Amino acid sequence: xxxxxxxxxxxxxxxxxxxxxxxxxxxAAKGKISMCIGCHGIExxxxxFPEVYRVPxxxxxxxxxxxxxxxxxxxxxxxHPTMQGVAxxxxxxxxxxxxxxxxxxxxxxxxxxxxxxxxxxRGKEKSEVCAACHGADGNSPLPTxxxxxxxxxxxxxxALLDYKAGRRKNPIxxxxxxxxxxxxxxxxxxWYGAQQGLYVKR
Numbered sequence: 001x002x003x004x005x006x007x008x009x010x011x012x013x014x015x016x017x018x019x020x021x022x023x024x025x026x027x028a029a030k031g032k033i034s035m036c037i038g039c040h041g042i043e044x045x046x047x048x049f050p051e052v053y054r055v056p057x058x059x060x061x062x063x064x065x066x067x068x069x070x071x072x073x074x075x076x077x078x079x080h081p082t083m084q085g086v087a088x089x090x091x092x093x094x095x096x097x098x099x100x101x102x103x104x105x106x107x108x109x110x111x112x113x114x115x116x117x118x119x120x121x122r123g124k125e126k127s128e129v130c131a132a133c134h135g136a137d138g139n140s141p142l143p144t145x146x147x148x149x150x151x152x153x154x155x156x157x158x159a160l161l162d163y164k165a166g167r168r169k170n171p172i173x174x175x176x177x178x179x180x181x182x183x184x185x186x187x188x189x190x191w192y193g194a195q196q197g198l199y200v201k202r
Contacts, residue, residue, distance in 0.1 A: 024100025059201030123191025150197025
């Protein structure tokens with residue numbers, strides 16, 4: 001029952017973020033993506049601070065979620081110096097345009113290869129609670145929840161660790177990861193990374 005309340009709460013929060021939002025223009029974003037493609041447009045590019053992991057794939061992500069993510073970087077609810085700096089200089093229209101650009105094409109990338117840190121098979125067994133929001137294969141049918149299928153496993157693992165440590169401030173995700181071990185997180189990351197989904201869009 002608690003999980004259902006958390007899911008409903010997250011949907012309401014994200015719906016509130018998108019209510020009255022600016023309409024995005026993917027063509028207008030082409031003059032704004034220079035700040036993004038230096039990291040997100042390079043296959044396998046890794047951030048070097050504060051941790052080393054691949055930057056997330058954005059191609060095929062829901063525009064609503066991209067806007068919501070940029071908003072929480074701008075507000076400081078997500079702690080990442082580079083992204084806070086980038087988001088801090090964006091207007092609502094900029095965010096909407098960038099989100100439209102990255103979400104314009106369907107998610108179709110090949111699955112990520114399994115990594116030693118996690119087991120996709122064990123991750124599948126542990127993913128039932130995640131599926132309520134993210135879908136069984138990480139491709140949520142609802143734009144209020146991010147697609148995570150096909151995402152880099154090391155990025156997914158880092159995001160889960162950040163939620164548990166409070167570097168990402170989201171009460172729903174904090175509650176979901178509270179009882180997870182690092183191995184649990186690595187297994188979940190491996191499972192969702194092994195699915196069809198997101199891609200690198202240049």
